[in-house]
Amino acid sequence: MMHLDSVESAGGRLGAVLSAPRSGAAVALDRHGPWLVTTPVLARRVLTEPGRFDFPGDVSRSGDLSSSRGETRSGHVLFAPLTPDQVARGVDVFSSEWDAALRDHDSRAPGTAYDAMLLLRQPVARSTVGAVLDTDVGTRDRVADLTLGWIDALAPVISAHRPPGRWSRARRRERRARFALDDALSAVTGLPAPSEQVATMLAAGVQVPIAAGAWLLAWLAADTSDSVDPVHAVWETLRLTPPTWVTARITTEPVDLGGTEVPAGRVVLVSPLLLGRLTELVPGDPELVAGFDPARWEDTTKRPGAWLPFGAGPHACPGRTLGMAQLVHLATWAGQHRLRLSEQVGIDQSRGIAPLPCRFTIDAWGGHA
Numbered sequence: 268m269m270h271l272d273s274v275e276s277a278g279g280r281l282g283a284v285l286s287a288p289r290s291g292a293a294v295a296l297d298r299h300g301p302w303l304v305t306t307p308v309l310a311r312r313v314l315t316e317p318g319r320f321d322f323p324g325d326v327s328r329s330g331d332l333s334s335s336r337g338e339t340r341s342g343h344v345l346f347a348p349l350t351p352d353q354v355a356r357g358v359d360v361f362s363s364e365w366d367a368a369l370r371d372h373d374s375r376a377p378g379t380a381y382d383a384m385l386l387l388r389q390p391v392a393r394s395t396v397g398a399v400l401d402t403d404v405g406t407r408d409r410v411a412d413l414t415l416g417w418i419d420a421l422a423p424v425i426s427a428h429r430p431p432g433r434w435s436r437a438r439r440r441e442r443r444a445r446f447a448l449d450d451a452l453s454a455v456t457g458l459p460a461p462s463e464q465v466a467t468m469l470a471a472g473v474q475v476p477i478a479a480g481a482w483l484l485a486w487l488a489a490d491t492s493d494s495v496d497p498v499h500a501v502w503e504t505l506r507l508t509p510p511t512w513v514t515a516r517i518t519t520e521p522v523d524l525g526g527t528e529v530p531a532g533r534v535v536l537v538s539p540l541l542l543g544r545l546t547e548l549v550p551g552d553p554e555l556v557a558g559f560d561p562a563r564w565e566d567t568t569k570r571p572g573a574w575l576p577f578g579a580g581p582h583a584c585p586g587r588t589l590g591m592a593q594l595v596h597l598a599t600w601a602g603q604h605r606l607r608l609s610e611q612v613g614i615d616q617s618r619g620i621a622p623l624p625c626r627f628t629i630d631a632w633g634g635h636a
């Protein structure tokens with residue numbers, strides 16, 4: 268059986284965070300930080316006290332990552348959660364676009380493996396754009412393509428070891444892609460917020476669900492159990508491989524984090540990936556906490572999501588209900604087929620975490636209508 272590279276044995280920053288001592292206090296990963304919090308209580312504090320733990324300005328290195336609705340201390344503004352109507356619209360689009368993407372693959376390259384990260388691009392992009400904007404289909408699809416173009420152009424800027432210079436090729440390409448999206452959005456009537464804020468919302472709402480969806484397909488393809496509850500499978504995926512596996516805040520004053528003094532102006536990290544492996548938050552055998560076992564959530568004594576895969580506080584994910592709905596749709600579809608990984612899945616850490624490669628086939632008796 269093919270399987271997934273173990274997150275536990277991954278190197279890089281992921282490894283450093285997972286192997287940090289879980290002392291109950293904040294742990295300095297280096298002499299001057301960053302500091303990592305290792306308990307749910309401290310994590311919640313960091314994310315819900317924006318006056319002390321400020322949202323960093325250049326998470327995307329392209330300027331502002333946050334937007335609209337009331338200024339936060341550093342001048343960032345906050346997003347309103349999507350409404351149930353927006354979510355319903357987005358899920359409808361996801362459902363038809365997912366079927367279309369499968370059909371398209373089957374007609375272009377029949378019999379070849381599906382690449383989860385590629386296959387999910389269009390359905391997720393169109394779904395999220397369809398939820399956020401109430402436009403005609405042509406505009407929706409154009410904005411979806413431009414959003415994907417901006418995300419692709421952002422990738423080398425974000426993953427670069429050192430921030431690329433302002434006039435570097437990567438920066439110029441990223442700016443061009445961002446302006447193209449911005450132009451298209453400016454032409455849309457009745458935007459819910461200024462166009463650059465909508466662009467940010469779309470980028471956040473496309474890139475992360477693509478990775479989450481691919482992880483979900485990877486886990487389900489590697490899993491051998493007969494029937495899996497789709498919602499449980501989604502929670503288990505977001506527990507073991509939350510795409511936003513770490514998020515940062517900057518201290519605005521000296522703070523005491525569980526007995527550790529952190530000076531002002533330092534980086535504090537919260538890791539949903541680390542929290543998702545704390546046995547106190549996860550039902551089932553503590554020895555098996557790192558294993559994919561959706562059925563563990565049949566035990567309702569622990570609350571799924573306590574490890575904050577969608578964040579918490581003023582910068583918590585405004586698209587979480589749409590993200591969950593897209594993933595549950597995907598898990599339901601997967602449950603009706605027999606997926607099989609066609610090669611070992613690796614972990615790309617260049618921007619959050621994403622499964623790469625992540626290719627699968629559908630067994631003959633599965634097939635999709």
Ligand code: HEM
Nearest residue numbers: 333468471472476479511514576577578582584586589590
């Ligand atoms: C499974 C899917 C998703 C996951 C796991 C996810 C996860 C997250 C997390 C952890 C954060 C907080 C980051 C932090 O505190 O630094 C966040 C923020 C955000 N998410 Fe999501 N997200 C998902 C889907 C979406 C969707 C569908 C949208 C839009 C339609 C969206 C839009 C955003 C935005 C705009 C922010 C920034 C909020 C702010 O800074 O105020 N996300 N997301």
